[in-house]
Amino acid sequence: MNKSIADRIEQYIKVLIARSTDRQIEIQRAELAETFSCVPSQVTYVLRTRFTEKDGYYKESRRGGRGYVRITELQQECGGLLGSNKLIQFINQLSTEKxxxxxxxxxxxxIIINAGNDLPLEYRIRVNEGIAVALRQFLEIN
Amino acid sequence: MNKSIADRIEQYIKVLIARSTDRQIEIQRAELAETFSCVPSQVTYVLRTRFTEKDGYYKESRRGGRGYVRITELQQECGGLLGSNKLIQFINQLSTEKxxxxxxxxxxxxIIINAGNDLPLEYRIRVNEGIAVALRQFLEIN
DNA sequence: TTATTAAAGGTCAAATAAGGTCAAAGAAGG
DNA sequence: CCTTCTTTGACCTTATTTGACCTTTAATAA
Structure with missing residues (x-):
């Protein structure tokens, strides 16, 4: 089974992230497309399908001259502890449920992404848990 | 992560301001353009896009001989540590301002009341500050 | 003192350089 | 076949760079 271009781009990006010191990379969409001899929107497709928030990635980008796409792999957290990506998933769920x-x-x-950014992980998790509890209370769910 | 000329000029100006004693500097547009080997209007562009009032800067300029552009970084008034009541006050203000x-x-x-609740004070302050910064960013205010 | 000139900074639009969106066509798997 | 995933391309939005032309002000010449 021959890997698709999308698969290879995915692998490539994941290697870049793994090699990075801070689980964060910046790519040029056009350059990457050039590397894989495909159209730029192919890269967009890969990002859309394989680097979602649910997969634990956070993306930012800028257009125009010197544009970029920055991909951050959110810290993987263990067990029942509530890391930012889990909390974001929870928020998304609330959004889906209107x-x-x-x-x-x-x-x-x-707020979630920016507020506790520089806190040690354990504190960030506690903040996140507090936010989740507060939201549940406020929305009167659970 | 190759920065654009605009980005580099922005950085340069911000360093100058940081080094100044009174958060205020005067530049010569043409001279700065010379330094960065670009046209003068490039400097104007940077000032227009990155040193707006919304970003917390105030600009004055004069044309003709001995012309200048003076940039002042407006002092952020909530300078001290941000306890929960102060933050709540701030939220109330945002509410009043619609x-x-x-x-x-x-x-x-x-969220504020619950989020950092059981954290040591220093961390709670940092969370509060993070929330304030994030909110400002989100609402695009200073 | 007044008129002229040179030395600034300002404006605006075109050219260029990115990334985003969306839908259609093609391929793979059931 | 039918569905889902991938590939492609046309067109859109945003950001930056550049240059021609305009306005204001200080210095200088008359």
Whole structure:
């Protein structure tokens, strides 16, 4: 079974991330497409299908001159502890269930990603748990 | 991660401001352009896109001989450590200014009260500061 | 003192350089 | 076949770079 281009691009990106010191890389979409002799939107496709938030990745990008796509692999956390990606999944779920509207979803995600950023992991997890509890209370669920 | 000229000029200016005693500097547009080997209007572009009032900067300029551009970084007033009451006050202010609606205000307050609750004070302060910064970013204010 | 000139900075639009979206066509697997 | 995943390309939005032309002000010449 011959790997598809998408598979190879996925592998390539994952190797880059693994090699990085901070689980974060920046790529040029066009350059990567060039490397794999495919159209740029193929790269977009790979990012859309294999580097989702649910997979534990966070993406940012900028257009125009010197544009880029930055991919961050969120810290994998163990057991029942609530890391940022799990919390974001939870938020997404609330959004799907229409318990949060679009703006609320974006706002809370922004806070989660940015607020506890520089805290030691254990504290971040506790903050995340607090946020989850608060949200549950506020929305009167569970 | 190859920075654009615009990015480098931005950095340069920010370093100058940081080094200044009064968060205020004066530059010569043409000279700066010379330094970065670009056209003068490139500097104008950087000032227009990255040193706006929303970003917390104030600009004055004068044309003609001995012309200049003066850039002042407005002092962020909530300089001290951010306890929960201060943060709540801040949220209330956002609410008064209609930047947050009633539900959003209540939700965020709920989160603030619960999120860092059982953390040591120093961490709770850091969380609060993170939340304030994230909110400012999200609402695009200073 | 007044008129002229040179030395700034400002504006705006075109050219260029990215990344994003979407839908259609093609391929793989059941 | 039918569905799902992949590949491709046309078109869109955003960011940067550049240059021609405009306006303001200080210095200087008359």
């Amino acid at each position: 318990l949060l509207n679009e703006r609320e979803t974006a706002m809370i995600k922004h | 930047l947050l609606n009633e539900r959003e205000t209540a939700m965020i307050k709920h």
